[in-house]
Amino acid sequence: MLHIHNTLTRKKETFVPIVPGKVRMYVCGMTVYDYCHLGHARVMVVFDVVARWLRVSGFHLIYVRNITDIDDKIIRRAGENGESIRALTDRFVAAMHEDADALGVMRPDYEPRATEYVGQMQSLIDRLHQKGLAYVAENHDVCYSVRKFEGYGKLSGKSVDELRAGERVEVAGEKHDPLDFVLWKHARVGEPEEVKWDSPWGVGRPGWHIECSAMSSDLLGDHFDIHGGGQDLQFPHHENEIAQSEGAHGHTFVNYWMHNGFVRVDDEKMSKSLGNFFTIRDVLKRYDAEVVRFFILRAHYRSPLNYSDAHLEDARQSLTRMYTALRNVAAEDVPVDWSEAHAVRFRAAMDDDFNTAEAVAVLFELANEANRNCSAAMAAQLKGLGGVLGLLGRDPAAFLQGGVGGESGDIDAAVIEALIEQRAQAKRAKNYPDADRIRAELLAQGVVLEDTPQGTIWRRA
RNA sequence: GGCGCGAUGGCAGAGUGGUUAUGCAGCGGCCUGCAAAGCCGUGUACAUCGGUUCGAUUCCGGUUCGCGCCUCCA
Numbered sequence: 001m002l003h004i005h006n007t008l009t010r011k012k013e014t015f016v017p018i019v020p021g022k023v024r025m026y027v028c029g030m031t032v033y034d035y036c037h038l039g040h041a042r043v044m045v046v047f048d049v050v051a052r053w054l055r056v057s058g059f060h061l062i063y064v065r066n067i068t069d070i071d072d073k074i075i076r077r078a079g080e081n082g083e084s085i086r087a088l089t090d091r092f093v094a095a096m097h098e099d100a101d102a103l104g105v106m107r108p109d110y111e112p113r114a115t116e117y118v119g120q121m122q123s124l125i126d127r128l129h130q131k132g133l134a135y136v137a138e139n140h141d142v143c144y145s146v147r148k149f150e151g152y153g154k155l156s157g158k159s160v161d162e163l164r165a166g167e168r169v170e171v172a173g174e175k176h177d178p179l180d181f182v183l184w185k186h187a188r189v190g191e192p193e194e195v196k197w198d199s200p201w202g203v204g205r206p207g208w209h210i211e212c213s214a215m216s217s218d219l220l221g222d223h224f225d226i227h228g229g230g231q232d233l234q235f236p237h238h239e240n241e242i243a244q245s246e247g248a249h250g251h252t253f254v255n256y257w258m259h260n261g262f263v264r265v266d267d268e269k270m271s272k273s274l275g276n277f278f279t280i281r282d283v284l285k286r287y288d289a290e291v292v293r294f295f296i297l298r299a300h301y302r303s304p305l306n307y308s309d310a311h312l313e314d315a316r317q318s319l320t321r322m323y324t325a326l327r328n329v330a331a332e333d334v335p336v337d338w339s340e341a342h343a344v345r346f347r348a349a350m351d352d353d354f355n356t357a358e359a360v361a362v363l364f365e366l367a368n369e370a371n372r373n374c375s376a377a378m379a380a381q382l383k384g385l386g387g388v389l390g391l392l393g394r395d396p397a398a399f400l401q402g403g404v405g406g407e408s409g410d411i412d413a414a415v416i417e418a419l420i421e422q423r424a425q426a427k428r429a430k431n432y433p434d435a436d437r438i439r440a441e442l443l444a445q446g447v448v449l450e451d452t453p454q455g456t457i458w459r460r461a
Numbered sequence: 462g463g464c465g466c467g468a469u470g471g472c473a474g475a476g477u478g479g480u481u482a483u484g485c486a487g488c489g490g491c492c493u494g495c496a497a498a499g500c501c502g503u504g505u506a507c508a509u510c511g512g513u514u515c516g517a518u519u520c521c522g523g524u525u526c527g528c529g530c531c532u533c534c535a
Contacts, residue, residue, distance in 0.1 A: 269528080270535095271534055273532090322484095365482095
């Protein structure tokens, strides 16, 4: 029985889908004006695993992850670059896909782009307007009247009055209340034609929050099961989505809200504004993508995750242990045996709010079992369960000998093989000083040799 | 200021009212020409002060420290 920590109640709840056997999930994706950083990697990987687990658990899942391709920063960046919005966003959508693919993130079923849903957004805004929840401000922006929506703040645990008390942002005077947010932004002077749409309230473009309400209801309906995203979206973005969707439709929007923790650097949130972010592609120059994925998955999704070279290195060593087990013991080519003890524990861990840290621990125990008894069955379980997390899918030798970054990655495999042969000759001649010298030379270049009954094998340190 | 989260062994990181997390690193042993890999063994870890309890790292309260949201942000 799957349990999910629901941000709405701050408790773990038994997961019961609205329609038996079916799950509809929406995750807030990227605003595409720059390369994705590790924080984005975490959202993609975490919800990729959520999606995989739901499917493994037998649910028919529809997974939507949106793309925000219209927003202030996009407009500004396109202007700076002297390129069109579309050219800019297309470029970064492609880059995002490259990064996601590298990390083993499966494509969601739908990746709607905001600009393709402006019509639906307008209908929704119109509906809110009709219901008296939205108003046209002096400056012709259409705003949501937060105080008219009962229950505003239920997701973030804030009350409207507390928010007001803590108000420390100067607000455009056009809003009736500082908390109100923009649904439709009238066109500003100097904005390119590309960001202008006709609407009943004049030429303009949608506010940020409305896109998710519009796209989710269009693709998943007015009421669906899971809505996810990074912790920083809890307020105001998701709070506003609730106000929009429940305000417009008059019933519950989402049953389970999930928020993943931040990636940190030196115990501070990694973010664009702090400038302390590492892009996925930069990290992938130095670390294998699977190591990065493993690094993300070895912690629980709601915990903070500290990024550092030392931690990535630690993750690399750990993953090496599992691949070494799979190299030592060839896995049987069979599907996961879910009745086997480790698989039972793996399932229990994953059913407990996607506890991948615990699930990974089970993987290590399987590695130990496989090694100890030279058990092809245990190796198969290891490979199979690893696969559920999107790990351990490669040929072990490819992982162990793959030279991603590192100080050493350059020495050619053919050169290594040649030196190994030289050393083998020295060994046959009992010329151990020479054999050891060759081994030391290779080690200095980051190559570790292992003598086995079947001959000498190598891996990158 | 308001609201919320957290504090676990050298590092990372789960979890539990009383019994081994797990991984990396370290140490000892087996194996090995020597290594490596693997296996076996090994560490009086649960911020602090009180309370509840037969018993608390685990529950409750205070304190300290850290972090996050309240503004664009995954």
